[in-house]
Amino acid sequence: MLKFLLSRNGHTVSNEINHYFSGFDALEKAVSKQAVFQAKKKLDYHFFAFINAQLCRHYYKNNKYKTWRGYSVIAVDGSIGEAPYTNECFCMFGADIPNKKFNQAKTSPRISGFYDVLNELYIDVSITRFSNCFIRILWK
Incomplete structure (x- = not known):
């Protein structure tokens, strides 16, 4: 989660998720934006x-x-x-x-x-x- 947040470029959360997971060639394992918001609440x-x-x-x-x-x-x-x-x-x-x-x-x-x-x-x-x-x- 921290790596995802620190690598953000100011785009929408959906675009950031796609960009982040495509960098690992793991787009099919991408999480939902709701999951990102839930994880972010725990920080x-x-x-x-x-x-x-x-x-x-x-x-x-x-x-x-x-x-x-x-x-x-x-x-x-x-x-x-x-x-x-x-x-x-x-x-x-x-x-x-x-x-x-x-x-x-x-x-x-x-x-x-x-x-x-x-x-x-x-x-x-x-x-x-x-x-x-x-x-x-x-x-x-």
């Missing part, structure tokens, strides 16, 4: 920040990385993600504006990160409540 959101920190530590320790006049060029990026609407996610991230079409609230955590522009690598990622503003997240 702890802390995992992604943890694995990113480990990858960054390894990269900067074992590679000659690019700098500009001896400085790392860092940018800040922010986005709003999607999380399954569960009690745990609601307590952790709060609720976003209700979906009027389905009359259902959704959880949408704010995601913010520091990005190493020259090495094309996220250095730090923070996932917080929807109600937190991006400026406040930067100072943490």
Whole structure:
């Protein structure tokens, strides 16, 4: 599941499933998008920040990385993600504006990160409540 999520390219889940399994020449063993959503619900959101920190530590320790006049060029990026609407996610991230079409609230955590522009690598990622503003997240 993690390998599938990390290899996504921003297409629909159905297209991503077909692309992922065709890479293994195992398209007939592809799972349904419902199975992907069920498996995704079981993941702890802390995992992604943890694995990113480990990858960054390894990269900067074992590679000659690019700098500009001896400085790392860092940018800040922010986005709003999607999380399954569960009690745990609601307590952790709060609720976003209700979906009027389905009359259902959704959880949408704010995601913010520091990005190493020259090495094309996220250095730090923070996932917080929807109600937190991006400026406040930067100072943490």
